[in-house]
Amino acid sequence: MRVIAGKARRLPLKTLPGLETRPTTDRTKETLFNILQPYLCDCRFLDLCSGSGAIGIEALSRGAAAAVFVEKNPKAVECIGENLRFTKLQKDATVLKADAASALRMLEGEKPFDCIFMDPPYGNEIEKEILEYLSHSKLVSQDTIIIVEADLKTSFDYLEDLGFQIMKYKKYKTNAHVFIERKEL
DSSP: OBOOSSTTTTOBOOOOSSSSOOOOOHHHHHHHHHHHHHHHTTOEEEEESOTTSHHHHHHHHTTOSEEEEEEOOHHHHHHHHHHHHHHTOGGGEEEEESOHHHHHHHHBTBOOEEEEEEOOOTTSOHHHHHHHHHTTOTTEEEEEEEEEEEETTOOOTTGGGGTEEEEEEEEOSSEEEEEEEEOOO
């Protein structure tokens, strides 16, 4: 796994051994960032359930002004720190060792994020819990893009009730990126 483009282009990133995290493949990450590129310049990026930090690091490398990484696994938090130091992107990064719900409560009161990415464990409806919180949060503005990496069986039929809508759905072999925005007022 590596950084694909930007300031840290081609630098390899560490990942956790074993099945504790699911690193996003380079090809999937490239497709994701081809879609996100117009939104990245000077953006505030939130990477929930960060794993190795590869998504947030890619965002920083491609021009995000700041990224907050949220991960509860202590080994993964250590891996994120190592990857940030190796890529020399740590000055624009904040790493929070917490579960997503706790981290969101800690961040409340800060200005909204431009992009929020989450890759929670599949099959536990953690993305639904996070989206329910974000539906009432000041961390999301009318312009915020939320991206959920989910398995193909994950339902998002509740989004409209939360005031969100799907702006794009990008399907891969085993998973998808679901791009979500607030519904027009």
